[in-house]
Amino acid sequence: MAPSDSGNKPPNSQAQSKGTKPPSNFIRHLIEQDLASGKYEGRVHTRFPPEPNGYLHIGHAKSICLNFSLAEEYGGHCNLRFDDTNPAKESQEYVDAIKENILWLGFQWQGEVRYASNYFDQLYDFAVQLINSGKAYVCSLSPHQAREFRGTLTEPGRNSPDRDRPIGENLDMFERMRQGEFTDGEYSLRAKIDMAAPNINMRDPVLYRIRHVNHHQTGDRWCIYPTYDYTHCLSDAIEGITHSLCTLEFEDHRPLYNWILQNLDLDSIRRASDLADTEFRYVLPEQTEFAKLRINYTMGGKRNLKDMVETGVVTGWDDPRMNTLAGLRRRGVTPAAIRNFCEMVGVARSESVVDMSMLEHCIREDLDNNAPRVMCVLAPLKVTLSNVEAAQEMVLTMPNHPKIEAMGYREVPFSREIYIDRSDFEVEPPPGFKRLMPGGEVRLRGAYVIRCDEVIYNADGEVSELICSIDPDTLGRNPEGRKVKGVIHWVSASAGLPARVRLYDRLFLVENPEDKSLEDYRDGLNPDSLVELTGCVVEPSVRATETRAGFQFEREGYFCIDSLDSDDDSLVFNRTITLRDSWKPAGQG
RNA sequence: UGGGGUGUCGCCAAGUGGUAAGGCACAAGGUUUUGAUCCUUGCAUUCGUUGGUUCGAAUCCAGCCACCCCAGCCA
Numbered sequence A: 001m002a003p004s005d006s007g008n009k010p011p012n013s014q015a016q017s018k019g020t021k022p023p024s025n026f027i028r029h030l031i032e033q034d035l036a037s038g039k040y041e042g043r044v045h046t047r048f049p050p051e052p053n054g055y056l057h058i059g060h061a062k063s064i065c066l067n068f069s070l071a072e073e074y075g076g077h078c079n080l081r082f083d084d085t086n087p088a089k090e091s092q093e094y095v096d097a098i099k100e101n102i103l104w105l106g107f108q109w110q111g112e113v114r115y116a117s118n119y120f121d122q123l124y125d126f127a128v129q130l131i132n133s134g135k136a137y138v139c140s141l142s143p144h145q146a147r148e149f150r151g152t153l154t155e156p157g158r159n160s161p162d163r164d165r166p167i168g169e170n171l172d173m174f175e176r177m178r179q180g181e182f183t184d185g186e187y188s189l190r191a192k193i194d195m196a197a198p199n200i201n202m203r204d205p206v207l208y209r210i211r212h213v214n215h216h217q218t219g220d221r222w223c224i225y226p227t228y229d230y231t232h233c234l235s236d237a238i239e240g241i242t243h244s245l246c247t248l249e250f251e252d253h254r255p256l257y258n259w260i261l262q263n264l265d266l267d268s269i270r271r272a273s274d275l276a277d278t279e280f281r282y283v284l285p286e287q288t289e290f291a292k293l294r295i296n297y298t299m300g301g302k303r304n305l306k307d308m309v310e311t312g313v314v315t316g317w318d319d320p321r322m323n324t325l326a327g328l329r330r331r332g333v334t335p336a337a338i339r340n341f342c343e344m345v346g347v348a349r350s351e352s353v354v355d356m357s358m359l360e361h362c363i364r365e366d367l368d369n370n371a372p373r374v375m376c377v378l379a380p381l382k383v384t385l386s387n388v389e390a391a392q393e394m395v396l397t398m399p400n401h402p403k404i405e406a407m408g409y410r411e412v413p414f415s416r417e418i419y420i421d422r423s424d425f426e427v428e429p430p431p432g433f434k435r436l437m438p439g440g441e442v443r444l445r446g447a448y449v450i451r452c453d454e455v456i457y458n459a460d461g462e463v464s465e466l467i468c469s470i471d472p473d474t475l476g477r478n479p480e481g482r483k484v485k486g487v488i489h490w491v492s493a494s495a496g497l498p499a500r501v502r503l504y505d506r507l508f509l510v511e512n513p514e515d516k517s518l519e520d521y522r523d524g525l526n527p528d529s530l531v532e533l534t535g536c537v538v539e540p541s542v543r544a545t546e547t548r549a550g551f552q553f554e555r556e557g558y559f560c561i562d563s564l565d566s567d568d569d570s571l572v573f574n575r576t577i578t579l580r581d582s583w584k585p586a587g588q589g
Numbered sequence B: 001u002g003g004g005g006u007g008u009c010g011c012c013a014a015g016u017g018g019u020a021a022g023g024c025a026c027a028a029g030g031u032u033u034u035g036a037u038c039c040u041u042g043c044a045u046u047c048g049u050u051g052g053u054u055c056g057a058a059u060c061c062a063g064c065c066a067c068c069c070c071a072g073c074c075a
Helices: A026-037 A058-073 A092-105 A116-132 A143-150 A167-179 A228-239 A248-262 A266-272 A302-310 A325-331 A335-345 A356-370
Strands: A045-048 A077-082 A136-139 A188-191 A206-210 A224-226 A243-247 A286-290 A380-385 A394-399 A409-414 A417-421 A441-444 A449-457 A463-471 A490-492 A497-504 A530-538 A551-553 A557-561 A571-578
Touching: A026 A058, A026 A243, A026 A286, A045 A058, A045 A228, A045 A243, A058 A077, A058 A092, A058 A243, A058 A325, A058 A335, A077 A092, A077 A116, A077 A228, A092 A325, A092 A335, A116 A136, A116 A167, A116 A188, A116 A206, A116 A224, A116 A228, A116 A266, A136 A167, A167 A206, A188 A248, A206 A228, A228 A243, A228 A248, A228 A266, A243 A248, A248 A286, A325 A571, A335 A356, A356 A557, A356 A571, A380 A530, A409 A490, A530 A571
Parallel strands: A045 A077, A243 A286, A380 A463, A497 A571
Antiparallel strands: A136 A188, A188 A206, A206 A224, A380 A417, A394 A409, A417 A490, A441 A449, A449 A463, A497 A530, A551 A557, A557 A571
């Protein structure tokens, strides 16, 4: 069976349609300023630079939406670049998953996928240039010694004994590093900046380290790998990026980002860049930081997610309870909902925690507009309609959406024996209960008003069946002389399809699972984050539905077919989210 | 105790010297064959705090307070 690509829309479809202009934020102001001043001669070129060491999560979605939307809005481009400088932690599996997630969200990157590893040769040449100008040296300090020499937050560091190694020797040593003459960690290439700098990133940061490991893109061609700080700014520069957006924790790295670019010959950068053969004046990229997306009741961070996967807290990166894009997708969350959410939360520099209800709102908003309605009984209670003939099989026609006629109609079988949900019947109903009760009436959605004439109990004293009668004059119209308030959903017992339904709820009960006051995030887990129901009954039209998109099970919530475990013989649905429910029984919160 | 940041409604967030947008949440009504959706209304005399400049300050200045990030050859 095809995976349930609920609501996947082609790129550039109206994720944030509404015709309203995008909300103002400081990055848009910046770009508009740059456009006005002609700084980049009208170019806007961003990039999304994931490290392929895990799956993308909703926090990445914010960055993806930001970078791609900005480029689109201002007529620019956005590259996809894998920041693959640490092969020990990365893999092709992650590369593939990340590409797929971005396309699913509805974005298309400019040209070919980039890899920082594409630039290893240029990066090496630039390093040689730094050595030649006396701005980098090969250091023999071990990682442990280097830490001691670095000083502390309040004390300056000390110079490496190799800091004044002659240029010729540095050149030779660096080449030998590349040739594989040394072991991991034996030497490193460092920038010669200032060991007394108050910003620790400027205390002669490492540019290259020795790692005898295979790289998922370059194989065994290299045994030295450039660090993030050295690679990122140069990759941006090579790709002609104008606005290099990243999160707040990189703020302290900005001086280094600029130092590296400014201490290299500008023309040599230009020649190595995508702008080499263009008419554009070459201008260095600039880094701008914004606050990460955090959502309460969730845990972010690839490290944490990876831990949940590896320790079996969830079933995998695509567990529907995970905040990964793969998980949200399998849960039935649509790309449009995520894109709207990312726009709704805004972009700023203050560290904030967005309320989960905002995401939920976006999910419901999109699904309400796009999900066809269907009826599914989660906890079946048999109802026999005494005045309907057993042979009298009927087919009712019901709209797929209560407001959007263009979504068409479906056929719903109706018969003498039907199922309703156990929660829609109460022998002793609480005040305000609008559903079925002994002797009471209720509307069967899209069908007749029924009256409960008799309640049948089993040996344990539980309600096992209801005998009801229909009011034959109430199909498509209200009864005369009385008002029936309640409407409940139902499924024909003979035509209904058996199904398993997974009710997902938030994974955490605590607002901030990462809080230090929690010894282990596992202590904050919701034990009921997944409840699987068997023996549910769903109307047969779910099978005919072409789209396989998300459904609304009327009065229950939004559901999608599970992409992995569902097939034509055994239907499995995942609850994406419940409907809002403002009903409170009297006396209860 | 070094450096870099941030503080506007319960939660996001606009605002860039002229008298506090918007969304979420919440509350109250209305419509409704989904207790959904939709609609209407309400929801910061006040912008971390204390002073100062000004006819006028969330916006400018000074001090203070709180919180976040940085001592990986991770990104």
